[in-house]
Amino acid sequence: MKTKLLIVGGGPAGLSGAIAAAESGVDVLVVDEGLELGGQLVKQTHKFFGHQGFFASKRGVEIAKILKNRIEELGVKYMLQTTLVGFYEDTAVAYSREEDKTYEIDYDYVLLATGASEKFLVFKNNMLPGVYGAGAVQTLMNQYGVLPGEDFLIIGAGNIGLIVAYQIAQAGGNVRAIVEISDKVGGYEVHANKIRRMGIPILLRHTIIKAIGKDRVKGAVIAKVDENFKVIEGTEREIVADTICLAVGLQPSIELASQLGVEMVYIPELGGHVPKRDENMRTSKRNIFVAGDLSGIEEATSAMAEGYIAGYTIAQDITGKDLSEKINKYKEELADLRRGPFGKKVRSGLEKMGIVLPSGGYRTDLQKDFGPAGKLRAVMECHQNIPCNPCEAVCPTNAINMGGNINGIPHINYDKCVGCMMCVMKCPGLAIFMVQEFDEYSVVGIPYEFEPLPNVGDKVILMDRNGEDVGEGVIQRVIKNRKDKTHVVYVAMEKGLERTVRHFRVPSDEEDEIVCRCEEVTKRDVEKAIDMGFTDFEELRRYLRIGMGPCGGRTCRLITMGILARKTGKSMEEISNMNLRPPSIPISFGSILRGEKE
């Protein structure tokens, strides 16, 4: 098979790269191992932040469809359920699962957009069935429509943990708690608020100690930790749950980049080991580009911008056309996305690679004013500088503004607000509410994305921002939003409660800490080996067989390096020499025999 540009990964980064290159007349082939195009997007049922150019306020699944339609229009070739297993000295090899055979691919340029994989976590009994990765739970429930349990415990309160918890609730599951070891929520406050007001506790400074159960998870023991993340004795308690969902971060999927021999750097702010690249997403090899989570864990919006930059730069190389105007436009967009406080990590990570980005220059003060009592109006509870502006874009009377920069805190001009609730339906953070005070009672309009929708007249229990019950209310109006699916439910309540109510509900033995799943290597095994005198990651790997099983080290590599760094006092950079070897997933002899060269 021959192509000018081979793109590995059909997530937002890869697809945007494909669009840019194909638009500019380049012949493109996208290879993706998933069932559908879209990468992480196909599992995301929530609305994305950002601005319209990057499909803000659309749900991940919808963005995936838009990108897919666009590449089909452009005649981009793509192969699904196909894994790029190796970049060899002599050829590149893709393996098709459906056909159970391999293909050799001849290319001039490569754009790697392989995204990221989930990190694993070490605790007792962590291998029991019922301990699942957050991505796995998402795949099952949002792609196959199967919910793997009833009572869930989520580990990690970053955006992924928060969103997965919300999605589990949407699918009808019970989220018992989110456990977070640090003293603050890592994800966006608006995501955390959606969780809190449903009454799901986010337990900060807590960790999981062990899963309970013999053949499957029956519960978990959690405990408080001190400033040094050490468990405080006596604070252990049990939580009943049949599913423990790990959302402890992502690591860039660097296997193929490593096989291609591009220069790697270890930058914790970008998620660990990442390929070194310039502002145009070009790696140390002229014809190899990267984009998206592979080049640093971030977001779909930045993944798309990076994809475009890479795609246009490659097209410029191949066709000789000057595409600098487009490239610069996306660079400016990217710089804007990364200006705010949540971009700080990425900014300092990129600075280590020599890429310096601006910060600040947006409004930071909150709106104090709650608006004129008695008027039906929107109130905004968006208190962090997130690069997102669908509310401003959708407001028909220009009542909402971000203060000139997309990272600004939105303010609302109550003279102009007509109470149309368009912003409530659009806000990806579900952080805008409607309020109106009457003489006898008040009404709050709440964005609502659960099944079943309540009926007018239903009695409901009112909940505050922390999910505490604060009284009873009656459903007054239900505004169905068939298109966007964020409905608005108006609840009538006692006067004065409109400032606190933000949600409602309808009344209705052997304990091993596994590091390497494939070879069943425990944390104790690793520590013992280090005590014996193994001080090199590669030596440890060869001695304990970590990473020699079918997963190729995806779950255990980082954990082992972390233990090694901690015990030896060496930095991650120092112990990061490693050889990642093809094929990146196991392929059978038969599939090679049935392989096609053309």
Next chain:
Amino acid sequence: MKEYRVCIIGGGIIGTSIAFHLAKLGERRVAVFERSYISSGATGRCGGGIRQQWSARMNVRLAMRSVKLFERFEKDAGFDIEYRQGGYLLMAFTEEEAERFERNVKMQREEGLDVEILSPKMVKERYPFINTENLILATFCQTDGHANPHLANFGYAFAARRLGVDIYTHAEVKDIIVQNGSVMGIESSIGSFKCDVVVNAAGAWSKEVGKMAGIDIPTTSYRHQIFVTESLRDFFPFMAISFDGNFYIRQTKHGQMIMGQGDPNEKPGVNRNVTYEFLKSMSEKMTKIFPFLENVRILRQWAGCYNMSPDAQPIVGCSKKVNGFCYAAGFSGHGFMLAPAVGEALAELIIKGSTEHVDISFLDIDRFEKGEVEIEGNVV
């Protein structure tokens, strides 16, 4: 400046075996310099096969001595190296090869080795999972077998360290200091060291290290590729090899099938990249002879270097031109299995001036000047 009696260049199986045997003979003023980490060279990349069925008498003797030492390894070094005497099946697919095998067996039996000659039918009866079509005959020696090369390398290194040897990793030797025809010391990336004896155990880099002392080691390095499959139940106790068929295969203790072949078109040089061509040609060949592989998945593929000598026999001894310069190089595809006997013999030579267990004078470098070479034919 720190002083040692012996500085060994190379922390592979050969360098660490020499260090261990020197220390066992009472010489603890020994240091090993390894440029990268222990087992980073050919040792950590090899198949781990241990075989006494050779065509050259010297190799049979060295291998038979090594087997004795492998049998004692766990006791001597305090390390389980997954050693298994499951036998080695040599398969001949041409008449000429079959005749050669029969001649070899005669010589091997003279050396006291217990070797069987098996007809294709006998092979099929013992191992129903082998397709014996086109097989002319096979030879089998039950005391042959295999071990885990990483563990053996670590075993020697840790045991040597326990006996007082210094093992420096991430320490590259840059030069050997020779004055008035005698070794004085070495210079390395971690500093200079005085010593009386330097041992070149640098594997694929033996020629470069030889040059540091002004001695030409006539070796050339060639890439060899190899891969493992997912784990299967333990059902394949022996190692199988064919020279005219050009393959070897065994099952590790962890159930993975490990296999490889030689490539006659490989260009000389240190190259550790991998090719898909290799996987394709192996898949085709191996599924014919071992049909069960068809539905087995390949996990990981890598490459290492054979350090080849002109006659495919190792070059071991101490230089008559530079006093104190010794070498153990050119191990081709069998340095792992010979390491115990070679380490022991060279240690004896350095400490006592002569060998006690196996006479290795035939392996000295001057055989090439004298023209006394016997080419080893049993290599993949």
Next chain:
Amino acid sequence: MDRRIKSHPILEFEGEETVTFYFEGTPLRAKPSDTIASALIANGIDIFGWTEKGRARGFFCAIGKCSSCLVVVNGTPNIRACITKVKEGMKVERQIGRGMPLWEEKQ
């Protein structure tokens, strides 16, 4: 036990349970779009086998990377349940430890 999501505020799940496959000899129903893993979990089964050391094993990553979900399918071991579609009449068994390969007589 049926763990299929009956109604969802955002998504629609298509397909009927028209496929029959066998798990440890018991006939189970699945949708044509199911993988072995999603079908097993939908049927309330989450122990897919036991490791060499006797630990219960189930599914973990769902995308064919971690090899936690290996099962025996029609006699062939080491099949990743999470990325292999169920087929009519398929015989799925829990894998205990490592698998034994199959071979056919080619002589």
